[in-house]
Amino acid sequence: MQQGTLAVVDSMEQAKGKTGDQKTLRRLAQNREAARKSRLRKKAYVQQLENSRLRLSQLEQELQRARQQGMFIASGFSGDHNQLMVGNGALTFDLDYTRWLDENQRLVNDLRSAVNSHMGDNELHVLVDGVMSHYDELFRLKTIGAKADVFHMLSGMWKTPAERCFMWLGGFRSSEVLKGILGNHLEPLTDQQLMGICNLQQSSQQAEDALSQGMEALQQSLVETLSSTTLGPAGSGNVADYMGQMAIAMGKLATLENFLYQADLLRQQTLQQMHRILTTRQAARALLVISDYFSRLRALSSLWLARPRD
Structure with missing residues (x-):
């Protein structure tokens, strides 16, 4: 009976260990997924900022050209x-x-x-x-x-x-x-x-x-x-x-x-x-x-x- 009891207890502990390992694995997988999504969002945000920066630079160049043309027209x-x-x-x-x-x-x-x-x-x-x-x-x-x-x-x-x-x-x-x-x-x-x-x-x-x-x-x-x-x-x-x-x-x-x-x-x-x-x-x-x-x-x-x- 003592040996049987020890076997049951050992089996329960192994089951608990497996359950804990599964939870840990799920948590690690969720963390990895969250980190991946965060990196994608950050990359998209950085890309959006870069596109906006390029567009602003383009607009500034267009504005400068328009001002120069305005000056040229005026001086004409x-x-x-x-x-x-x-x-x-x-x-x-x-x-x-x-x-x-x-x-x-x-x-x-x-x-x-x-x-x-x-x-x-x-x-x-x-x-x-x-x-x-x-x-x-x-x-x-x-x-x-x-x-x-x-x-x-x-x-x-x-x-x-x-x-x-x-x-x-x-x-x-x-x-x-x-x-x-x-x-x-x-x-x-x-x-x-x-x-x-x-x-x-x-x-x-x-x-x-x-x-x-x-x-x-x-x-x-x-x-x-x-x-x-x-x-x-x-x-x-x-x-x-x-x-x-x-x-x-x-x-x-x-x-x-x-x-x-x-x-x-x-x-x-x-x-x-x-x-x-x-x-x-x-x-x-x-x-x-x-x-x-x-x-x-x-x-x-x-x-x-x-x-x-x-």
């Missing part, structure tokens, strides 16, 4: 100095804006590192002021660009396609930044801060509505001027009336530069007022959120342009 008007100046002005702004983006990314990276490392408010304040001053520089560049080619600035051709979908008078809507972007990222706010942000959002919306109505009125006025029955072709013998009406239209068109300036001034003042309402650390987070939003729009444009086409 040997008798039209104004056309040359407009072409050069738009190209100059595009190059300045590219440099501005690079510097802005550097400033934002420094600000992000400071926030993540819980830097003191005094040091953080210096970095926040640096980003704010850099936005002031952008508005200064846009003012110069508008004097050279206001249509280039209003059309937003210096931005990516996805950004242009949300363009309003040559830039972003201040009210949307306050409501749609910052509203969900600055919790918690004091009651006084919340009221200040809400009031700022409402006042920005009102100013935007007023400027939009002004632009609509200007467009309607131009339509009426250009479609006037007294405006005959230059070769019809009524040259004086024709030139008079075109001079009126040119005068109305000149106000576009002022609309762009007012829109940029609203954007600048909104950022400054937001800075005053928030604490230094909250303002730093707000600037990071704004920067991340526009970075994602630019990335979305790149991915959209690089998407596979059938």
